[in-house]
Amino acid sequence: MVAPASTSTIDLVAKFPDSVTADTRPGYTGFIVNKAKLVEVATAIRDEFGYDLLTAVTGVDYLAENKMEVVYHAFKTTGGAGLTFKVQVERIDPIEVPSLIDIWPGVDFQEREAWDLYGIKFTGHPDLRRILMWEGFEGHPLRKDWKEPFFEEEAKPFKSRWPDGKHTFAENKNPFRDNLNFPANFDPEKYEVTGEEDLYLSLEKDSLKDVDGNMKTEHIVVNMGPHHPSTHGVLRVAVQLDGETIIGLKPVMGYLHRNHDKIGERNTYLQNIPYTDRLDYFNSMSNNFGYVTTVEKLMKIPVAERAEYIRVIMAELSRIQNHLIFIGMLMNDLGTMYTPSLYAFEERELVLDIFEAVSGARMMCNYFRFGGVVRDIPDFAMQKIKDLVFDRLPAKTDEMERFLNENEILVARLKGIHVLNAEDAIKYSVTGPVLRAAGVPYDLRRADPYSIYDRFDFDVAVRQNGDMMDNYLIRFDEIRQSLRILEQAIKQIPQGPINSQKAAYQVRVPAGEAYGRIESPKGELGFYVVSNGKPNPYRYHVRPASFVNLTAVESMCRGTKIADFVALLAMLDIVMGELDR
């Protein structure tokens, strides 16, 4: 195991005395970099200090100080703690920050998101379009002075909606009596739709020219989605084709953009937990885990010993059912409609029974609390977990492998297709099983252990080829490792309280910032939370794995066939709730 390096050992200020200062605000860490020197400093961070994986980029709007901040979180793929660096710019349009896309191409979508939601222009970004909202949308919604149509009050809990015994509806406070807001003197009949020329232009610009070079062929653009059975929800992909070969590809998202960030900044800390359930809706337990870990970091509170074990048990069960479904869905997309996924769902139901027994809900568990969990595991549920972990799941995993792994069609469709090499995977900030299948043994449970993962004996699943077959097989490896962790956790789990804190409707969170991350079944799930001491987070940002992993798709697909793309989407294991938030 790599010894975790703390941020203090890196003396960025000594190296760049004129352009870097340490962030000295109480509760904050990292460095503030001068905007003019950002590219130079970032290059040094990557090349000289070895932070090769830039996972999170996001904006923060400090309205009172009249500043806009861009926060970067860089990590090493060899493990250890990360480096946070920030750029501050004055909050006067146009807000411009140099793009880091040449240093870490993985920032592509995240910079576009910051442009879309904060209006921060990243100069040098080749394709700076809106990503979650549509072109032509009025305003940048995450700015603190931007109010949504149903705006009621700055922060929850709201004052009574029954001031004189009568219920008032949010609709009635809006002049359009709906979730709408138009600029003054707007005339819908004279409005000219800007359309999607920019999308198609960028598709044209980035496409390969002349695949074989001999014959001149007409290129066609195919839009897959947002309603398409293989896109796992409402993703849309604009593909430029030369015959059946993909020569250019742009994902279009935001069809499930449910404004988690904006709503989360209005909620109290506790109210956000059920919202995190709905991010990656296959793994509500993991999402809870990521969020409470981050806020606990900020609150500096311990977690009850028994609760730590319960958390690990739930997170690993969640991982197992996620991977089983992944396998089922991959088979669906390869054409074996339903049968394997029926097997997968059978096991999933048993895991959901456990979730229901402990939390009361099948899918949206809302189970974790700051300092522990909300309820203890009842005895019958513990027995169910034991039955599953020691008997049923190992046998069923073997069975699944026996049925599928050597199937000729499956091997033909997966082997050697869509190879992602380790270098590219790191470059595009890919995390999770996809990165490990490319040969990088980077698993946060080992690389930067959180909770009590350092107590368990398990191997980081890793494969070497980075093709679809390895991506498929690594899921089985991970199920086996999760079972190993579960076996140990079940044996070691102590008796005791399940929460270190008293139950409370509101928690006190000291001012400061925290970036917490966990190894969710899809990759690194990060939460960036800024507190200003009030009951609501000042900034609440989710760094979803699906969203960033999708950055690599474009380069992986060029020159391959369109039919394989369907399988690729399944292989990346994207979930729209998390992707669009």
Add this chain to the structure above:
Amino acid sequence: MENEKLSLPNYSIPEDIQNVVAVTTLDRLYNWGRRSSVWPLMFGLACCAIEMIAAQTARYDMARFGMEVMRPTPRQADMMLVSGTVTKKMLPSIIRLYNQMPEPKYVVAMGACASSGGPFKEGYNVVAGIDKFLPVDVYIPGCPPTPQALIAGLIKLQEKIDKQSIKHVTWYNKEKKDGNYVPMPILGPDLIDVRRNAEIRDVAAVKESA
């Protein structure tokens, strides 16, 4: 109650042919066929879609009600199951899908989001309920509804189908040519519902003078 009478016509059948002859009404036969083969549009929006899939698997098995044939194309589907949060960006696609479905067609709003916006109602990109645009037949509460709740909702839809009569249904009405066509909303500075153009213009003008 009129339908009930129609379904039980008062004909006496001679005893010796009671085993081979059954008398029913055309309505009842027609509705029996339709209610036992409601094909949903294969269309998942968000979290609820996962419970919709779960309802199709072995434990809950929607096939028992003739609803297992999910059609990815709207042109072969009878029922649109709006399973999740409807966002403004997605709405034009949903309306287009609905308009492409042949009559008779039904809409089921599954879960809190599709019914009213649910926990995300205050979000700037969220439509507060699909019923602002499409005629919803059945609302299913829950966040997400369990597969049992979904099946209960679909049984309610079957009950609704049972009560329809060829005489009155809109899709044989020659005067109503474009049936349930819903005009496409436009994505402008915000979502433009073209049916409300005049209202939007007037309110925006008031905003200017204020």
